[in-house]
Amino acid sequence: MKFAVIGGTGLIGSQVVKNLNAAGHEAVPHSQSSGVDVISGQGLDEAVTGADVVVNLTNSPTFDEASLAFFQTSMDNLLAAARKGGVGHFVILSIVGVDQVPELDYYRAKALQEKILVAGTFPYSIVRATQFMEFMDAVLSWTAEGETVRLPATPIQPIASKDVANAVAEVAAGAPLGGIRNIAGPEIFSLDELGRITLSHKGDNRTVVTDPTAGMFAVVKGDVLTDKHAHLAPTHYADWLS
Numbered sequence: 001m002k003f004a005v006i007g008g009t010g011l012i013g014s015q016v017v018k019n020l021n022a023a024g025h026e027a028v029p030h031s032q033s034s035g036v037d038v039i040s041g042q043g044l045d046e047a048v049t050g051a052d053v054v055v056n057l058t059n060s061p062t063f064d065e066a067s068l069a070f071f072q073t074s075m076d077n078l079l080a081a082a083r084k085g086g087v088g089h090f091v092i093l094s095i096v097g098v099d100q101v102p103e104l105d106y107y108r109a110k111a112l113q114e115k116i117l118v119a120g121t122f123p124y125s126i127v128r129a130t131q132f133m134e135f136m137d138a139v140l141s142w143t144a145e146g147e148t149v150r151l152p153a154t155p156i157q158p159i160a161s162k163d164v165a166n167a168v169a170e171v172a173a174g175a176p177l178g179g180i181r182n183i184a185g186p187e188i189f190s191l192d193e194l195g196r197i198t199l200s201h202k203g204d205n206r207t208v209v210t211d212p213t214a215g216m217f218a219v220v221k222g223d224v225l226t227d228k229h230a231h232l233a234p235t236h237y238a239d240w241l242s
């Protein structure tokens with residue numbers, strides 16, 4: 001099969017391309033660096049022509065309200081190109097619980113991306129993943145001040161990017177789901193606990209203070225970012241850290 005992986009040079013995209021090619025398929029990565037622009041539409045028709053499957057792994061450059069316009073425009077352009085190119089399966093990567101956190105602009109934008117895909121005429125698949133293990137350093141940096149990092153006790157079920165890429169490649173190479181597949185790491189932590197584990201492993205002596213008002217995840221209610229019934233990935237956080 002031939003795959004057009006849009007956003008194919010990023011953290012997940014590069015691994016998806018590698019996995020699909022290793023399985024004997026032809027997966028071609030496309031990004032701004034290769035002349036493909038999902039906002040202007042430049043290069044999109046050429047990128048998807050002849051592809052059996054489009055895997056859209058592009059991401060908004062910002063996480064604020066502007067992300068809504070990014071996903072609206074990029075999906076409109078990609079779907080139009082895919083229709084013209086005769087593509088038979090359209091895959092996107094989203095977030096577990098994305099429709100349960102309307103307080104976050106970026107989550108509303110990703111939920112909009114899902115709605116645009118579902119409303120289209122394409123056979124589709126949506127893979128929803130929990131929070132990436134690779135993002136923990138960034139989360140710690142958001143609320144760090146001196147020797148203190150403030151984090152809420154939001155339940156998190158971290159997943160390694162390699163496990164996300166494996167799941168996306170598997171779904172993309174299969175029959176369209178016509179729905180959503182949730183994938184998650186094997187363990188649930190509170191975010192403050194995960195912060196302490198991470199700093200301890202790094203030999204970082206900063207103190208994590210539990211603060212229900214700190215950072216982006218403070219607005220998350222309950223355990224909506226976790227899913228005990230998801231397809232569980234094999235990589236544990238301690239093994240990923242080491």
